[in-house]
Amino acid sequence: MIYSETYRIRNYETDPEGRLWLSALANLLQDAADCHANQLGVGRPELLAWDLAWVLHRLVLSVNRWPRLGESITLETNPSGEERVYIYRDFRGYDSAGKLLFTATSTWLVLNLSTRRLTTPAPEIKRLFEPYRHLEHLPRPSGKFPAAPGTWTYQTTLQPRHNEIDANLHVNNGVYFQWLLESLPFDFLATHHCHHVDLVFKAEGQRGETVQVLSGPVGPNRFVHRVLNPQQAELVVALSTWSGPEAS
Amino acid sequence: MIYSETYRIRNYETDPEGRLWLSALANLLQDAADCHANQLGVGRPELLAWDLAWVLHRLVLSVNRWPRLGESITLETNPSGEERVYIYRDFRGYDSAGKLLFTATSTWLVLNLSTRRLTTPAPEIKRLFEPYRHLEHLPRPSGKFPAAPGTWTYQTTLQPRHNEIDANLHVNNGVYFQWLLESLPFDFLATHHCHHVDLVFKAEGQRGETVQVLSGPVGPNRFVHRVLNPQQAELVVALSTWSGPEAS
Structure with a gap:
């Protein structure tokens, strides 16, 4: 079952x-x-x-x-x-x-x-x-995301690759989890690890669209992320929490 | 064995x-x-x-x-x-x-x-x-690639994603096979299928480098590809052969 x-x-x-x-x-x-x-x-x-x-x-x-x-x-x-x-x-x-x-x-x-x-x-x-129904379930997602940080410390733009497009011709769900990381520096990823991610899908990403990925701190090792389409509509909002730094 | x-x-x-x-x-x-x-x-x-x-x-x-x-x-x-x-x-x-x-x-x-x-x-x-040694082996790769086509009909530029970098901090081998396709139009991929690829690795791609992917025809449904680093050095050369068009 x-x-x-x-x-x-x-x-x-x-x-x-x-x-x-x-x-x-x-x-x-x-x-x-x-x-x-x-x-x-x-x-x-x-x-x-x-x-x-x-x-x-x-x-x-x-x-x-x-x-x-x-x-x-x-x-x-x-x-x-x-x-x-x-x-x-x-x-x-x-x-x-x-x-x-x-x-x-x-x-x-x-x-x-x-x-x-x-x-x-x-x-x-x-x-x-x-x-x-009678199985024990994990806590249901709840809670709003913190307001956008004062500054988006990290940002990048990218285009979906052909292999990131699903059978509905939209961007595959799993891809957004990588895109969030693309905005963060490689050296940060090598010395920290992510222990919590909360991600909400707001709209579907289209092929050919250049998207903007923004990440900004809202606490120590805690970031809010936004993925925006060319019309500045939110495709994804997310919150990630990290541990570290560690020796790499 | x-x-x-x-x-x-x-x-x-x-x-x-x-x-x-x-x-x-x-x-x-x-x-x-x-x-x-x-x-x-x-x-x-x-x-x-x-x-x-x-x-x-x-x-x-x-x-x-x-x-x-x-x-x-x-x-x-x-x-x-x-x-x-x-x-x-x-x-x-x-x-x-x-x-x-x-x-x-x-x-x-x-x-x-x-x-x-x-x-x-x-x-x-x-x-x-x-x-x-005594097993039957497939034909060994041989033969030179056709000369560069007169024009590179398709081209694109891209940057390695963080998750395309391997433990040696170079671009992962499998990634180049996707990059070749990135230069071809999505509609071509939907209506053709690739039945032969010959790919030679010439130099290692580095993280942070923007690469240029060039593809040009050298026969019907047959392309030569180049992946160049910012210094115009060849990282990969490849030859692909396709069938189609098919109904998608």
Whole structure:
């Protein structure tokens, strides 16, 4: 009932210190969620046939320890309740000794593709998730983001690569987690590690669009991030918290 | 003796048509090669201890059919001989029915990290590869690239992302396969598929460097590619051959 899969951390998924990249972890979460939704009969193909699509709205990740190159991690995921238009899914990652590496909780929406409006999940979908109601769930994402910092200390512009575009011709979810890091200096990433990220998807990124990534401090080792499209609309807002500096 | 591993093709590894991206395939080849070298006792850590490093020099890929989202492919790889400073490694990919999806042959060099010069592989390394000599090997990469086309029809500039940098602080091998595609129009990729790539690594890409990617036709659905650093030095030269157009 709970989906579980083991992933070995591959060379190209790790940073120069051999730790899993944030975006690579986001991709694994997405993969496990896709596999489980397919298994439950509410994957992308089924939803498309009903003229619906899943939209990831928010993802909150807490990391105890980043897995390293060559490690095998066990990822468990399950739906974890619903509330109005929101459907929740939790993730827990364990190392080979069974120690908790990270948890993540995600909030999903169902989009009606004809009307382009959010829709309350159909009873068929809700019914599927009933058995999961009695499971203990992780804290639901809540809370507003701190106001924008006085200055955006770090910024960069970038364009989606062809391989960052998904089947809906929008920017893939996992990509934004990497984009946030692109605005931070490489040396910061080598000497700090991220232990908390809260990310909200506000609008879909289009291919060909140059985006602006802004990051500014709102506390010690704590940043607010914005990804803006050329019309200055927010595609993503995020908050990240870091430990360090460490010897690299 | 031959290393074999099964890989399920994940959502974020495929193009909008659901076919594995070229760069994602290059990453899987790199992963299998790494795993096998580690198993044979000549992985990155062992070579580092001898002050040596593997350098990928050339990779030639021939694709019969691109695997699709959700498919499981079996990747087999083995060393396949040596010649002066060159060490060869072959790859064969099969679908779940045992049909050959693709083959690839790669040429590797051993770099002495102190002198930064290529070195003839040590007898300990050569001895390891002896049992593989009697295996049938794929055709060795040979042949020069066609001269540069009259015009570079397609070009783009880009900067390595943080997550494209490897443990040696250079651009990861698999990344170049994606960069070649970045210069081609997205609509071309959606309506054609690549069935042959021959790629030679000439110099190491550095982080922070803006590179120029040039692609020009040298025949019907056949392109020569160059990746140049800011000093106009060639990092990669490649030749790709495509089929199509197809209905997308």
